[in-house]
Amino acid sequence: MKVKRNFIGEKNLTRKVAAYRLAMEVVRSGNEGSIKKTVTAIRKLAKFAKEELEMKNLSKLQSEHMKAFAEHLRNEVGDADISKAHAANIISCINRVFDHYGRDDLKLSAKEEGLNRGKRYYNIDRSVSNQLHEQFTDYLSQKFIQTGDTRYEALRIQVEMERMFGLRFKESALHDLKGIHRKDDMLDVVKGTKGSQPREVPILSDKGYELLNYAKDFKNEYGFNRSLIPDDMKFSQWQNFAYGVIRDFNERFDCDYHFHGERHTYAQERYLELTGFDAPVRSGFINGSYLQVMSEYYGITLEEAKELDKEARKIISEELGHHRIDVTCFYLGK
Structure with a gap:
């Protein structure tokens, strides 16, 4: 019978010493090679959580966070930052940590995520269908109407921006609705980008401008002074709210919606x-x-x-x- 432990974790697992302590606890065989690989994997996940999720303690991880981590690994493989075998090792070691703490809900499948060893596993359609997209955005609209909570409408706008302009979750959340160049039909993407590298994305249709105009009007009407995140919330708090909404939606409708x-x-x-x-x-x-x-x-x-x-x-x-x-x-x- 698996012993379920409290997954409290170290406060800063990006540090080698802290990651080593956790790896020593998880790798009960004491094999030095396995410990080193686990340390590398723990630090990799902790660095991602700290920089991308603004999360210092891995005990707050949710399944959607791990899906985002898998996406991060795929991008690094595609950019030749790491090999696919290395990514598969990271997932294997992280799964061992989660198994130790009885957190099967956080485990990833390297094969399903396109990161298994061997032949490159590209041909998986991870897009959100029109039907699922409309179901989720309708759900957010109804929650906004029923509760009056502006966070649901802000999240709906954010989802539409991700789909319309190809933005990452963090990019859409932190966008201030500025940098709209009508002459060139381009939109600046500055905040929340990978490696803090700004870029421009095309505004390809009138629907793109309609979405941006609506987003700006929404911000002004409801007093969102910075971005689509309420002024009294940090990005990490907003992300936890958004991922919680996704979890509730997926559980209620037996779906598998993810922002990416x-x-x-x-x-x-x-x-x-x-x-x-x-x-x-x-x-x-x-x-x-x-x-x-x-x-x-x-x-x-x-x-x-x-x-x-x-x-x-x-x-x-x-x-x-x-x-x-x-x-x-x-x-x-x-």
Whole structure:
């Protein structure tokens, strides 16, 4: 019978000494190699939690936080910051920590997250369907109407911005609705970006401007002076609220909605706009077969189809805030 322990954790597990103490407790065999790998994994998760989630104690982690961590690992693999084998080792070691504390709800599957060892596991569609998106945003609207709590409407606007502009959760939450360049149809993304690197994303339709105008009017009407986060809340508090809403929604309707899926939808829609074809992960033409279909449809050479695909992926990569087109394989398939 598994002994359930209280997962209190060290206050700062980014520190090697603190991570080592926890690893020593978890790796009961005392194997030095396993301890070192576990220390690396613990520090990796703690650094992500501290910098991206503003969370100092891992005891506050929820399943949605771990989904975001998996996304973070996928991005690092795609950017060639770490190998996929390294990512799989991190997940394995972190799962051992959670198993020790009886937190099966926080475990990740390397295979399901596209991070298993061996063949690169790109072709998983993680986008949010129109039906699920509408179901979740309708849920938020109803909560706002029923309770009068403006946080639900602010969160709904944030979700729409993620889908419309391909923003990360943190980017949409911290956006101040400034930096809208109507002349060039571009939107500045400055706060909450990966590596604090600002970028511009395109405003592709009137619906984009309508959303931004509504968001600005909402902020003014309800006294949101900084961003879509209420003035009396820190980002970490807002994130906990948002993830709690998702958890309640998923449990109530037996769904699997996650914020980062909106970015996948954005990437796939952009690929369709730029190439005229559904992304491989959506069309089912995978393992390069989509290039042959593209070539035959347009009456161009296979090399020209590859160039069209490459150029589209490059644009999408930049719009998502990445610097390598390889990472688009996780969004679009290959």
